[in-house]
Amino acid sequence: MSKETFQIAKRPGIGREGKQIRVRTNFFEVTKIPEMKIIHYYVTIFPKVSLRLNRKVFNHFSEENQRVLGGVKPVFDGARNMFTHKSLPFQDRIFDVKYVELEEDNAPMGSKRPFRRFTIRIRKTRDIFMDDLFRFLLAKGNMTWNCKMAITAMGTIISHEISINHPTIQAWPGYYQLVRPTLGKMMINIDSSATTFYEGGPLIQIIAQILRLRSLDDLRRGLSERDRQKVEKIIKNLRISDNHIPKNRRKFKIEKLTQSSASNTIRLLYPVLPCVVVGKNYYLPIEVCDVIPGQRHIQKLNEIQTADMYKFTCQPPSTRANKIMAGLNILDYRNNEYLKQFGMAVSNDMTVVNARILPTPTIQYHQTSSENRIEPKVASGATLGSWSVLAFLNERDLPNQAIKYFLRELITTCNDTGMNIVMRDPPICHVDPSENTEESLKKAWFMAKEKARVKPQLILCILSHNSSLYAEIKRVSDTVIGVATQCILSKKAINPKKQYCANVCLKMNVKLGGENSFLIPEHIQFVADQPTILMGADITHPSPGDYKSPSYAALCGSMNARASHYIASLRVQTGHAEIIVDLENMVKELLRTFYQTHRLKPKKILFYRDGVSKSRYIDVLGSELTAIKDACHSLEANYKPTITFVLVKKRRHTRFFPIERQNADRTGNCLPGTVIETGITHPFEFDFYLLSHAGIMGTSRPTHYQVLYDENGFDADRLQTLSYNLCHTYARCTRAVSLVPPVYYAHLAATRAKLYSSYDSDTGKTTFEAVKEALRKVMYFI
Numbered sequence: 023m024s025k026e027t028f029q030i031a032k033r034p035g036i037g038r039e040g041k042q043i044r045v046r047t048n049f050f051e052v053t054k055i056p057e058m059k060i061i062h063y064y065v066t067i068f069p070k071v072s073l074r075l076n077r078k079v080f081n082h083f084s085e086e087n088q089r090v091l092g093g094v095k096p097v098f099d100g101a102r103n104m105f106t107h108k109s110l111p112f113q114d115r116i117f118d119v120k121y122v123e124l125e126e127d128n129a130p131m132g133s134k135r136p137f138r139r140f141t142i143r144i145r146k147t148r149d150i151f152m153d154d155l156f157r158f159l160l161a162k163g164n165m166t167w168n169c170k171m172a173i174t175a176m177g178t179i180i181s182h183e184i185s186i187n188h189p190t191i192q193a194w195p196g197y198y199q200l201v202r203p204t205l206g207k208m209m210i211n212i213d214s215s216a217t218t219f220y221e222g223g224p225l226i227q228i229i230a231q232i233l234r235l236r237s238l239d240d241l242r243r244g245l246s247e248r249d250r251q252k253v254e255k256i257i258k259n260l261r262i263s264d265n266h267i268p269k270n271r272r273k274f275k276i277e278k279l280t281q282s283s284a285s286n287t288i289r290l291l292y293p294v295l296p297c298v299v300v301g302k303n304y305y306l307p308i309e310v311c312d313v314i315p316g317q318r319h320i321q322k323l324n325e326i327q328t329a330d331m332y333k334f335t336c337q338p339p340s341t342r343a344n345k346i347m348a349g350l351n352i353l354d355y356r357n358n359e360y361l362k363q364f365g366m367a368v369s370n371d372m373t374v375v376n377a378r379i380l381p382t383p384t385i386q387y388h389q390t391s392s393e394n395r396i397e398p399k400v401a402s403g404a405t406l407g408s409w410s411v412l413a414f415l416n417e418r419d420l421p422n423q424a425i426k427y428f429l430r431e432l433i434t435t436c437n438d439t440g441m442n443i444v445m446r447d448p449p450i451c452h453v454d455p456s457e458n459t460e461e462s463l464k465k466a467w468f469m470a471k472e473k474a475r476v477k478p479q480l481i482l483c484i485l486s487h488n489s490s491l492y493a494e495i496k497r498v499s500d501t502v503i504g505v506a507t508q509c510i511l512s513k514k515a516i517n518p519k520k521q522y523c524a525n526v527c528l529k530m531n532v533k534l535g536g537e538n539s540f541l542i543p544e545h546i547q548f549v550a551d552q553p554t555i556l557m558g559a560d561i562t563h564p565s566p567g568d569y570k571s572p573s574y575a576a577l578c579g580s581m582n583a584r585a586s587h588y589i590a591s592l593r594v595q596t597g598h599a600e601i602i603v604d605l606e607n608m609v610k611e612l613l614r615t616f617y618q619t620h621r622l623k624p625k626k627i628l629f630y631r632d633g634v635s636k637s638r639y640i641d642v643l644g645s646e647l648t649a650i651k652d653a654c655h656s657l658e659a660n661y662k663p664t665i666t667f668v669l670v671k672k673r674r675h676t677r678f679f680p681i682e683r684q685n686a687d688r689t690g691n692c693l694p695g696t697v698i699e700t701g702i703t704h705p706f707e708f709d710f711y712l713l714s715h716a717g718i719m720g721t722s723r724p725t726h727y728q729v730l731y732d733e734n735g736f737d738a739d740r741l742q743t744l745s746y747n748l749c750h751t752y753a754r755c756t757r758a759v760s761l762v763p764p765v766y767y768a769h770l771a772a773t774r775a776k777l778y779s780s781y782d783s784d785t786g787k788t789t790f791e792a793v794k795e796a797l798r799k800v801m802y803f804i
Contacts, residue, residue: 377692406441
């Protein structure tokens with residue numbers, strides 16, 4: 023089929039469902055927008071340096087050349103775009119910047135030293151007329167190139183002075199600011215932000231922390247090859263200084279670790295450790311290196327670091343609102359000379375917007391169960407007749423008696439919640455976690471089969487802590503053996519709590535083909551009235567800076583009229599690619615399974631897509647909507663279900679604060695079901711913010727929904743209510759979640775897909791193992 027051109031869907035009107043309220047949000051109105059034309063110039067700085075140094079070089083040039091610039095104070099984005107409020111006395115000119123004082127004069131050996139002399143070329147590109155922007159804000163014109171550049175210019179204007187006075191404004195503690203268009207206005211989204219830094223100090227202590235060692239003495243044994251690779255990956259490109267000659271400390275950048283030890287160098291406390299490579303044929307023993315403080319940690323945080331970061335940034339709504347207002351004082355727009363020069367002004371008050379609280383849907387559990395959210399009976403309980411317990415600990419650390427006590431509590435809870443546990447005394451197997459995981463799981467599988475005389479359904483795995491062992495368990499069970507696994511921590515087994523057992527039961531039930539809960543038909547009418555499939559798609563990307571590892575795409579689809587059962591299709595693709603490459607075949611997989619299950623083809627498709635940046639909306643829509651349509655056409659020439667394509671994204675920096683106490687929950691957050699579609703949304707496209715979950719800790723993050731394409735005739739109320747209602751059907755818990763389950767499941771499945779692949783650095787190839795057929799029709803990824 024030829025590729026169609028699609029237009030982004032327009033807003034069909036404003037919703038009216040629910041209780042009308044007003045909330046504050048961390049958007050600040052631009053009360054004066056530049057009316058004069060803005061002049062756009064391209065800036066080229068040679069030799070090339072970082073964006074931060076680019077700014078420093080440019081600011082030095084601007085201060086020294088005010089006469090040549092005609093008294094104009096230009097603003098610069100640090101890359102190539104420069105804007106002025108009036109034309110400069112030249113069109114295209116090259117300047118020689120003779121002296122710039124840089125902090126990096128003591129540059130790391132082995133890398134290019136920053137230059138003190140620079141050449142700057144400034145070339146006029148266009149005049150930006152503001153008429154297009156005003157038409158766009160009033161919903162009378164589309165987003166033209168001129169309009170985009172006007173918004174870019176305003177973003178550069180508001181951030182230029184802060185980048186001069188506070189070059190580390192995004193560092194801890196820092197503030198985020200972004201210019202956003204809305205109906206009739208421009209807004210600035212301001213939020214407090216945080217990032218992580220490496221601690222300064224001895225490199226050897228950092229390595230001990232990376233490996234979670236109790237003391238430095240544990241390093242005297244040296245590093246295993248696995249630990250050496252782990253450390254090398256984390257400390258690569260870290261800036262260090264040597265400390266063995268205190269009067270002549272030099273700076274370096276770590277390139278890698280040596281394979282051999284440092285024992286052949288100077289007398290050392292840790293001679294068995296490798297050296298760090300900081301240049302060609304230039305090595306330093308680890309213990310003579312200190313980490314230079316103030317370096318951003320850009321890699322993915324581990325579990326402990328993530329938990330610590332969450333605790334640090336987790337602020338109740340009142341605290342966060344106060345921090346945002348404090349940030350407004352630091353940003354100090356009122357006295358910003360660049361804003362004044364362009365005729366801009368910004369309000370000092372948070373914007374107040376209209377909102378609605380949608381009604382809570384009715385959740386159906388087992389017909390004998392009341393809607394008890396703590397421990398309801400599942401709608402359809404699975405039967406478990408063949409299973410075993412595999413403890414990755416010795417009997418001394420976790421005695422069989424403790425495991426049996428946990429199993430009694432778990433089995434009782436499962437039966438109370440509606441499951442049927444036929445085998446109440448599954449075989450228990452203890453293994454050393456350092457042993458071959460595949461062999462251990464096969465051993466547990468055979469023990470279950472031998473006792474029950476039927477094919478095993480589940481292996482309950484007990485781990486001492488969250489570790490790489492979990493990844494290997496899932497890889498083997500999903501792709502080698504083809505059996506469901508449920509992992510739990512030993513500390514939970516030793517002291518079992520009723521609520522914890524209930525949560526484990528919910529996971530076990532759906533992995534075995536059961537159904538936990540569903541919405542009554544009136545609250546999921548779009549799915550219930552005709553054969554309909556809900557789809558959720560997501561891509562999990564490698565860490566920033568990792569350009570070798572692939573990305574993993576997942577597509578999950580509902581397989582019943584209650585939208586309570588989903589299956590997944592997985593793919594591996596080029597790293598950091600935002601478009602799902604093989605979406606056509608993934609969609610065909612789900613549609614075939616739907617047809618095999620019901621002997622009916624879906625007449626409607628509601629496709630929720632996560633993880634797309636604003637700049638790629640049109641690209642993703644054009645490619646992926648075409649793939650969906652092509653998948654339908656390839657199954658049957660005249661098969662044309664109506665399709666709605668919705669982008670879903672958790673907004674990291676948008677926050678809402680209830681004004682009246684009655685519209686807040688116990689944590690001070692907005693109540694679940696709060697929806698916002700005016701005041702800070704797109705001037706005319708179909709988008710809204712939804713807070714579907716209850717705030718437990720910190721300030722709740724809303725989810726942003728944007729409809730890119732709609733053939734199902736959704737109005738605002740129908741789509742908002744359906745999306746909110748679906749958030750109550752997530753299988754892992756009995757409370758509403760922050761994302762629609764199709765996307766949530768796709769995220770879980772994409773994360774799981776990462777465990778199925780292995781990368782060969784020698785050949786550059788990725789091997790991806792497929793999930794066993796026995797698991798593909800159940801929710802094994804939960």
